[in-house]
Amino acid sequence: MPEKTMEWMARERWEALVRGEDCPLCAACQSTEPVNRYGYTIADLRISRLRLARNQYVGGYCVLICTKHVRESYHLAVEEQMLFFQDLMQAAQAVDQVFRPDKMNLKILGNIVPHLHVHLIPRYYGDPAPGRPIDPNAQLKTLLAREYEERVQLIREAL
Numbered sequence: 001m002p003e004k005t006m007e008w009m010a011r012e013r014w015e016a017l018v019r020g021e022d023c024p025l026c027a028a029c030q031s032t033e034p035v036n037r038y039g040y041t042i043a044d045l046r047i048s049r050l051r052l053a054r055n056q057y058v059g060g061y062c063v064l065i066c067t068k069h070v071r072e073s074y075h076l077a078v079e080e081q082m083l084f085f086q087d088l089m090q091a092a093q094a095v096d097q098v099f100r101p102d103k104m105n106l107k108i109l110g111n112i113v114p115h116l117h118v119h120l121i122p123r124y125y126g127d128p129a130p131g132r133p134i135d136p137n138a139q140l141k142t143l144l145a146r147e148y149e150e151r152v153q154l155i156r157e158a159l
């Protein structure tokens with residue numbers, strides 16, 4: 001995904017992204033390469049792909065990407081909405097089982113890439129954002145390749 005910015009991108013760029021042109025999340029769903037600069041593919045579910053974020057500042061931070069390019073969750077057909085929600089529940093429970101957080105935050109934003117995806121952000125007692133959302137990219141924490149693989153495998157087994 002593009003770097004965070006405090007300004008809206010050019011209007012033409014935004015509208016092209018909404019149409020799915022050069023959409024990085026479409027690319028992430030279609031890629032057969034399990035690892036890219038943003039993270040590791042864990043599994044393909046009913047209508048989504050679950051990925052472990054490369055930045056593990058918040059342990060267990062994952063992103064569930066809908067395999068269909070829609071801007072909003074309510075743009076999916078009702079049957080697809082149910083499939084996506086089932087995927088989300090399955091993914092969140094798996095992350096919960098592996099990381100045992102004190103709370104799970106599920107964030108649907110899409111202000112940088114308008115392609116339906118959900119941030120699964122485990123919350124741990126004592127973390128630095130009590131009472132409010134935590135920015136999983138506030139700091140950068142990367143792991144060794146084998147540590148990513150281990151997390152991917154544990155989540156896969158919990159799915």
Ligand SMILES: [Zn+2]
Binds near residue numbers: 025027068069070
């Ligand atoms: Zn897309």
